Amino acid sequence: MNFEDAELYRDITDTARDTPSWVQHAAEIWTEAGLLVFVALFAAVWWRARRDSTQAFAIAALAPLATAVAYVCSEVVKSGVAEDRPCRAVTDAASSLAACPPHGDWSFPSNHATIAGASAVALALVRRTLLWLAAPLALLMAFSRVFVGVHYPHDVAAGLALGALCAFALIRLSTGPAIRLAEAMRSSSAPAVRWFTGPGPATPPAHAANTAHTTPRQPTRHR
Structure with a gap:
C-alpha cells in the first residue's frame, strides 16, 4: 500500500459517508448480492x-x-x-459502510473483483455482445468494494486483471476438450445428460430441405 492509494481510499470512503442513506444501502446490498447477477447471467447463457x-x-x-x-x-x-x-490499516479514514472483515481475511487482491472480472470475460467469450452488459457490472462491483470501505483501489484493480486473465486462459486452453466432451454428451443415451447439454441447433426436416431445393416439374402437354 502506498501513500497515494491510501489517500484515494480516504477520498472515496469520505464521499461514501456523505452520500444519501439510500445510496449507502444500495452499495452495501450490491457489493454482496451483485454476484448473484453474474450467476443469473451464467444460467441464461447456458440455457x-x-x-x-x-x-x-x-x-x-x-x-x-x-x-x-x-x-x-x-x-x-x-x-x-x-x-x-484498509478499514483497519488506514488512519483518519471514514468508517467503512460494510463490516470490516476479521484479521486474516486479507485484502489483496479482491475476491469479489476477481470473480467479477472473470465473469465478464467468460460471458464475453460465450457471446461478444454480453461484454456491454458484463463489463460495466464488473467495474461497478469492483468500485463498490472500495466504496463500502473494505478494499484499496489497487486491490480491486488487481482482482479485475487476475480474474480476466485466468478466465481467458482457462477457456482458451480448455475449449477443444470441452467441445469433444459436449459432443459425446449430446449423443449420450442418458436422458438427463442430453437434457443438460440440449439438442443443439435446430435443423430443418430432410423432406422440407429436399422440397426447397427441388424445381417444380412442369406439366406435360399432350397434343
Whole structure:
C-alpha cells in the first residue's frame, strides 16, 4: 500500500459517508448480492447455448468453471501477500459502510473483483455482445468494494486483471476438450445428460430441405 492509494481510499470512503442513506444501502446490498447477477447471467447463457452450436455450449459450460478457478487463484495470492484491510490499516479514514472483515481475511487482491472480472470475460467469450452488459457490472462491483470501505483501489484493480486473465486462459486452453466432451454428451443415451447439454441447433426436416431445393416439374402437354 502506498501513500497515494491510501489517500484515494480516504477520498472515496469520505464521499461514501456523505452520500444519501439510500445510496449507502444500495452499495452495501450490491457489493454482496451483485454476484448473484453474474450467476443469473451464467444460467441464461447456458440455457440459450443448449440450442446453439457445440462450441458455444462448451464455452458456456466452461464460464462458471473458469470463474471458480480464478477465485481459487485469488485466494492463493491473497494468502501469500497477507495485506491488511484498509478499514483497519488506514488512519483518519471514514468508517467503512460494510463490516470490516476479521484479521486474516486479507485484502489483496479482491475476491469479489476477481470473480467479477472473470465473469465478464467468460460471458464475453460465450457471446461478444454480453461484454456491454458484463463489463460495466464488473467495474461497478469492483468500485463498490472500495466504496463500502473494505478494499484499496489497487486491490480491486488487481482482482479485475487476475480474474480476466485466468478466465481467458482457462477457456482458451480448455475449449477443444470441452467441445469433444459436449459432443459425446449430446449423443449420450442418458436422458438427463442430453437434457443438460440440449439438442443443439435446430435443423430443418430432410423432406422440407429436399422440397426447397427441388424445381417444380412442369406439366406435360399432350397434343
